[in-house]
Amino acid sequence: MGGLGGTLPIDATEYAKQWDNLYYFLMIVCVVFFAIVIVPMVYFAIRYRDKPGAKAATHITHNLKLEFLWTIIPTVIVMVIFVWGWVVYRQLYQIPQNAMEIRVVAKSWNWTFQYDDGRTTTNEMYVPTGQPVKLTITADRNDVLHSFYVPHFRIKKDAVPGMFTYLWFNVPTEGQYVIFCTEYCGAGHSDMLAKVIAVKPEEFEKWKWGAEIPLPKPVGLVGPEWGPSASKAELETKTETAAVSPKKNPHSGLAEQGRALSGSLGCVSCHSDDGSTKIGPSYKGLFGSTVELADGRRIVVDENYIRQQIEDPQSGVIKGFEGQLMPTYKGQVTAEQMNALIAYMKSLN
Amino acid sequence: MGAPAHHHSSDKPQEGQVNFHHAHHFKNADEQFVTAKLGMWVFIMQEILFFTPLFVGYFMYKGQYFPSFHEAAKSLDPVMGAVNTVILITSSFTMARAVSAAQRGNREALKENLLWTILCAIGFLVVKYIEYSHKVHDGLLPGSHFNNAELLGVAPQAPLFFAFYFAMTGLHGIHVLVGVGLLTWLWFRARRGDFGSNYYTPVEMTGLYWHLVDLIWIYLFPILYLVG
Amino acid sequence: MHHSPAGTNYLTYPKGLWSWIVTLDHKRIGIMYLATTLLWFLLGGTFATILRLEHFTPGQGFMDAGQYNRAFTYHGTIMVFMVIIPMIPAAIGNFVLPMMLGAKDVAFPRLNLLSYYIFVLGSFMALGTLFIGGVDTGWTFYTPYSTRTGMGAALMVSAAFVMGFSSILTGLNFIATIHKLRAPGMTWDKLPLFLWSLYATSIIQILATPVIALTLAMLVLEKLVGIGFFDPNLGGDPVLFQHFFWFYSHPAVYIMILPAMGIINEVIPTFSRKPIFGYKAMAAAIFGIALVSFVVWGHHMFTTGQSAFANFMFSLITMFVAVPTGVKVFNWLGTMYKGTIRLKVPMLYALQFLFVFVIGGLTGVVLATLGPDIHFHDTYYVVAHFHYVMVGGSLMAFLAGLHYWFPKFFGKTYNEKAGIFGWLLVFTGFNLTFMPQFIAGQLGHPRRYFNYLPEYTPLNVASSVGSLILAVGFFWTAFYLIYALWKGNKASGNPWQAATLEWASDSPPPIENFTHDPVVTHGPYDYTAVKGG
Numbered sequence A: 001m002g003g004l005g006g007t008l009p010i011d012a013t014e015y016a017k018q019w020d021n022l023y024y025f026l027m028i029v030c031v032v033f034f035a036i037v038i039v040p041m042v043y044f045a046i047r048y049r050d051k052p053g054a055k056a057a058t059h060i061t062h063n064l065k066l067e068f069l070w071t072i073i074p075t076v077i078v079m080v081i082f083v084w085g086w087v088v089y090r091q092l093y094q095i096p097q098n099a100m101e102i103r104v105v106a107k108s109w110n111w112t113f114q115y116d117d118g119r120t121t122t123n124e125m126y127v128p129t130g131q132p133v134k135l136t137i138t139a140d141r142n143d144v145l146h147s148f149y150v151p152h153f154r155i156k157k158d159a160v161p162g163m164f165t166y167l168w169f170n171v172p173t174e175g176q177y178v179i180f181c182t183e184y185c186g187a188g189h190s191d192m193l194a195k196v197i198a199v200k201p202e203e204f205e206k207w208k209w210g211a212e213i214p215l216p217k218p219v220g221l222v223g224p225e226w227g228p229s230a231s232k233a234e235l236e237t238k239t240e241t242a243a244v245s246p247k248k249n250p251h252s253g254l255a256e257q258g259r260a261l262s263g264s265l266g267c268v269s270c271h272s273d274d275g276s277t278k279i280g281p282s283y284k285g286l287f288g289s290t291v292e293l294a295d296g297r298r299i300v301v302d303e304n305y306i307r308q309q310i311e312d313p314q315s316g317v318i319k320g321f322e323g324q325l326m327p328t329y330k331g332q333v334t335a336e337q338m339n340a341l342i343a344y345m346k347s348l349n
Numbered sequence B: 001m002g003a004p005a006h007h008h009s010s011d012k013p014q015e016g017q018v019n020f021h022h023a024h025h026f027k028n029a030d031e032q033f034v035t036a037k038l039g040m041w042v043f044i045m046q047e048i049l050f051f052t053p054l055f056v057g058y059f060m061y062k063g064q065y066f067p068s069f070h071e072a073a074k075s076l077d078p079v080m081g082a083v084n085t086v087i088l089i090t091s092s093f094t095m096a097r098a099v100s101a102a103q104r105g106n107r108e109a110l111k112e113n114l115l116w117t118i119l120c121a122i123g124f125l126v127v128k129y130i131e132y133s134h135k136v137h138d139g140l141l142p143g144s145h146f147n148n149a150e151l152l153g154v155a156p157q158a159p160l161f162f163a164f165y166f167a168m169t170g171l172h173g174i175h176v177l178v179g180v181g182l183l184t185w186l187w188f189r190a191r192r193g194d195f196g197s198n199y200y201t202p203v204e205m206t207g208l209y210w211h212l213v214d215l216i217w218i219y220l221f222p223i224l225y226l227v228g
Numbered sequence C: 001m002h003h004s005p006a007g008t009n010y011l012t013y014p015k016g017l018w019s020w021i022v023t024l025d026h027k028r029i030g031i032m033y034l035a036t037t038l039l040w041f042l043l044g045g046t047f048a049t050i051l052r053l054e055h056f057t058p059g060q061g062f063m064d065a066g067q068y069n070r071a072f073t074y075h076g077t078i079m080v081f082m083v084i085i086p087m088i089p090a091a092i093g094n095f096v097l098p099m100m101l102g103a104k105d106v107a108f109p110r111l112n113l114l115s116y117y118i119f120v121l122g123s124f125m126a127l128g129t130l131f132i133g134g135v136d137t138g139w140t141f142y143t144p145y146s147t148r149t150g151m152g153a154a155l156m157v158s159a160a161f162v163m164g165f166s167s168i169l170t171g172l173n174f175i176a177t178i179h180k181l182r183a184p185g186m187t188w189d190k191l192p193l194f195l196w197s198l199y200a201t202s203i204i205q206i207l208a209t210p211v212i213a214l215t216l217a218m219l220v221l222e223k224l225v226g227i228g229f230f231d232p233n234l235g236g237d238p239v240l241f242q243h244f245f246w247f248y249s250h251p252a253v254y255i256m257i258l259p260a261m262g263i264i265n266e267v268i269p270t271f272s273r274k275p276i277f278g279y280k281a282m283a284a285a286i287f288g289i290a291l292v293s294f295v296v297w298g299h300h301m302f303t304t305g306q307s308a309f310a311n312f313m314f315s316l317i318t319m320f321v322a323v324p325t326g327v328k329v330f331n332w333l334g335t336m337y338k339g340t341i342r343l344k345v346p347m348l349y350a351l352q353f354l355f356v357f358v359i360g361g362l363t364g365v366v367l368a369t370l371g372p373d374i375h376f377h378d379t380y381y382v383v384a385h386f387h388y389v390m391v392g393g394s395l396m397a398f399l400a401g402l403h404y405w406f407p408k409f410f411g412k413t414y415n416e417k418a419g420i421f422g423w424l425l426v427f428t429g430f431n432l433t434f435m436p437q438f439i440a441g442q443l444g445h446p447r448r449y450f451n452y453l454p455e456y457t458p459l460n461v462a463s464s465v466g467s468l469i470l471a472v473g474f475f476w477t478a479f480y481l482i483y484a485l486w487k488g489n490k491a492s493g494n495p496w497q498a499a500t501l502e503w504a505s506d507s508p509p510p511i512e513n514f515t516h517d518p519v520v521t522h523g524p525y526d527y528t529a530v531k532g533g
Ligand code: HEA
Pocket: A033, A037, A073, A074, A075, A077, A078, C140, C253, C254, C256, C257, C299, C300, C318, C319, C321, C322, C325, C326, C327, C329, C357, C358, C360, C361, C362, C363, C364, C365, C367, C368, C369, C373, C376, C377, C378, C382, C385, C386, C389, C390, C393, C394
């Protein structure tokens, strides 16, 4: 059962445990300050109630010492809260180097997950237990905002059209955990559910190779399992309709798809993958490097930078390539293709 | 502004004054005047904030898409912009003269200066109209209406630039248009003899408004046309 | 000039419907605002009740997803733009502000009437959207959804734009009035705290509302002519809209709460027969809150992918709002300490305000904390938080004010027992409606969900039952107040023995507020100077 008498979902990750500790502290602060206000309030209302023979009000207009105290004490407490909140939250930014990457594309109204090996699933995300997983989240430019939320992990991040955002988690125990869309996205918003399916690394390896594996137990939000059986049925139907593409081809990973795209979109005519400069700079060693732009800005190459270069090359002309113009590919590359192209570039490091 | 106003509401109007009674909830005409002026300043404050999202948005995108914006800005006509700047500054000058004429109770000078101000404002709008029609002709329109392949090739974010160009100058243009309406209304009232040295609040308030409109242009011009 | 003939008051003279339609009297305009906003409250509450009825069961009940989404959009938009923002300043404030100052009217009476009609125009535009397919964006109008859904959104956003100007003009009017029309002797340090809070509110209205107005105009342009400020397809940034939106809408929550706190500032001393504790600290706290409110908007956007640094700063600054708010809360307690407390209906609502607002405020601090908000953002926890502050805070304070000034407004008294019964219903219903939503939020129940996992059913049912009790409470309140208008006993000029100037006049007041121009000789909370005090 989850914390606070089962009013929190089970804390499925280390991060969630730390989160819960912070929240317990916050609840204590809330209860204490609520009592500090309400107990005297009720007491005064009864004790000084005007009844026949009640004493006339005492004329008190201020008390510097008290006023000082009730300014300083809350200040100190909110600072403690803030720092603790930051310490917990900061972890979401520190994505472990060895994290396995899954690209999340939110659409109205389903979730697509792209794995390094080229496999794509819909509405169910298989992950190995005990292994940090990094999510690179985005939505198509033509789509709307969505938000990726796993209550058991206490994590959430918006999917913004035309932008990449990041999140990570590491779930130690097997189970199925619900994923909600928490940014309002229209008629299908409340049905835009998916699930994280955490399985042992060995099982995960089997799944990668296309084998059927036994599903772990769904972990409930209110109770230890999905509550009434009705809800179980509902989520499972969703999984059935969600087409998992089992076209597993270990030789055609996501990077490989990116290489193919680079050819079919004509990128190869200007970009090499071996470090030689054609019309444009080479992809080799590009990802994560620092490029200098013609206007003097220095930028570390990440997903957002690459997407911007592809969709709006003029917004950041690279030093040494001032005269050369790359055509814009805006509207010609889908979010999934973009992920493939980026995976390809990353693979050249 | 200017000389202190002499208000004698109950007395018979003297030379250059009009028959004016202050509203009942004010102690006297002075108080009414000062209150109106405070109200006007507050209004101007909100006007400035009204423009801020456009300025903030413009600078933000400009930072993000500098080359595009830079390239797109080149297709604005700084000469026309400069002509309009001169026109507006002149109009601010004639407006200030109108206010001081009103304070002195000089009805003829008031009417004359109002007329000049109106003419300048219309001149401004005419120049703006010419500029706009050039843009329309060249397909330099905002957002999805943009249709100038040549500029799009070198400045993919030109549609966004022109979105800001039209929104900012358009919003300013609407303010000029409102100003023309107000000035014309003042002119008719001045002709009817509504204003005198003891009552000229609407003239003064419109003056403040007009200086604001001028001021906003003084920012818009360099930001869009020059620094581009 | 227009002193009313003897025996008449602002309600009875001049006569006729037309005299109301073109009235420049701030009191009549206040009453017109009151009637209008209460009507909209009934409408917004109806939408809320529909939401709750649908949520008795998961899945499809009597409405489909599209209808549900429109229902919460109308509920939120009506409640925010048409009820809670204008309700206290424009309805109660309009009536009370000039009287507390000892003035005959607001500085610009014609502008005041104009604000009212602008508000009515905006309201009708908003409701007009019902006839062109409705709006389903939520009250936050986030792009790009709002630019891609039906055209109703364009009209709704224009309506909010129009109502924004009503709000700006009211603020302008109040600032000028407070500065220039104070009665002789009404120095700044004798200004009742209700006026200090209206003053701070007006400043927020002047500074923040224009920004949302133009942002909404940009959104309309985007929708109608595809101008592309916020459209990722045209190079725009959808998140920029959120920044602009919250730059206004966060300060807007203080537009809702500061006047409410102002009312509490009047009610608690009056019914404790004791001057307000820490007058200067109270006034300073109001401005502290107003000032800080401009630089915390990013706490609504912790999950949007804004930079870690921005999140850090916004969280940090938000924390500081708790301090001046705490000062106010503790000063209210200080005011009650050793008072002579009269538990009349306005005071009961004031105590309920404290009870509920503190819960709402403390959970606000939870939401301002970076880690927790990641879990709670866009869940029912946020819904519960803002109902605790908006319904529990602003609306309860409004009810306190309505009962407090009712005798002054209408010259009638309501039945005290009926009032206490209504208060009990509202108190119970409110907490039963929204307390379970905190738990649902903790368990991850997302907001704006037409369908929900069956596991959440018990919590939703509890909340829905609560909302029915709450609705009965409001109807009961409406009933005995309307009854009092006809059958209530005649109220005296100063039934609560309060010390602010509006009570020095008759109930209801004559047409220019006072039969003799008032001169201020004592402080606003100096009950020794009041007969019977
Ligand atoms: C009347 C309106 C009102 C008021 C007064 C407040 C007050 C506060 N709000 Fe709230 N808020 C809303 C209306 C309001 N809010 C609305 C409408 C939304 C959602 C909009 C939407 O998304 O639709 C929202 C959402 C919202 C969020 C975003 C949540 C999310 O979407 O993820 C946050 C985060 O920081 C927040 C914080 C706060 C804080 C810190 C206060 C503070 O001002 C509270 C201060 C008060 C106290 C703290 C209590 C009294 C103090 C003491 C007893 C002293 C001791 C205290 C301590 C030691 C902590 N609010």
